[in-house]
Amino acid sequence: QIIDDLLDIEGDQQLLGKNVGSDSKNEKATYPGVVGMQQARQDAQEHIAAALAALGETGQNSMLGFIARYIGRRNR
Numbered sequence: 001q002i003i004d005d006l007l008d009i010e011g012d013q014q015l016l017g018k019n020v021g022s023d024s025k026n027e028k029a030t031y032p033g034v035v036g037m038q039q040a041r042q043d044a045q046e047h048i049a050a051a052l053a054a055l056g057e058t059g060q061n062s063m064l065g066f067i068a069r070y071i072g073r074r075n076r
Helices: 002-010 031-035 037-059 063-073
Strands: none
Touching (some): 002 031, 002 037, 031 037, 037 063
């Protein structure tokens, strides 16, 4: 959700295929709105690292590991 909130603020509208800034326009509370952009980015990366660590060495190469890494890099 943190990544999704970040993309709604700074994502590329063409890549996302939807309007950016809709959370703000709809006055929705977002994680970056509460903690700030830099902290939200840092927290997202920490959550991804924790998820990968929880999977263990073998699980990091699994589909779940792939999904966790993809979420951290996604731009749409």
